[in-house]
Amino acid sequence: MKSFPIAKLNGAFSPEMGIIKAKVENSMLLLHNGNYVVKIEKQTSRRTLNQNALFHKWMTILADEFGYTSMDDCKRDVKRKILGQIDFENKFTGQTEMRDFETSKMTTAEMGDFMNKVSIWASTEYGITLPELQDMLNQDFYA
Numbered sequence: 001m002k003s004f005p006i007a008k009l010n011g012a013f014s015p016e017m018g019i020i021k022a023k024v025e026n027s028m029l030l031l032h033n034g035n036y037v038v039k040i041e042k043q044t045s046r047r048t049l050n051q052n053a054l055f056h057k058w059m060t061i062l063a064d065e066f067g068y069t070s071m072d073d074c075k076r077d078v079k080r081k082i083l084g085q086i087d088f089e090n091k092f093t094g095q096t097e098m099r100d101f102e103t104s105k106m107t108t109a110e111m112g113d114f115m116n117k118v119s120i121w122a123s124t125e126y127g128i129t130l131p132e133l134q135d136m137l138n139q140d141f142y143a
Helices: 017-029 049-066 071-083 108-126 133-137
Strands: 085-089 096-100
Antiparallel strands (some): 085 096
């Protein structure tokens, strides 16, 4: 699937709109006969680097607390505990399988909601207080 980023500000499209229009037309010329759907969706911002760094710090803390030898294993289990898993169809076998949510595909709001749930879970279930972003940004945090 092709995607072409466009921007509209104050009622006008970005100056690159002519170039984008030509790319779309060229892509459409390559299509085989058939019916197609053109989809336009508003771009959302992905999780921030600060959210990602803080989440990885949390996973390191929780991995140490629970005795994991791998932060990635801890991250997998925490995501499964808080978010569950998603059904998907394996294109090779045709079977429905389960996969984990990917935080890299979350918006900033989704990641914030997820992290809030992780923080509450760690605190209420295990008495573990995870640091906040401001703690991480403080130079003393790294000492």
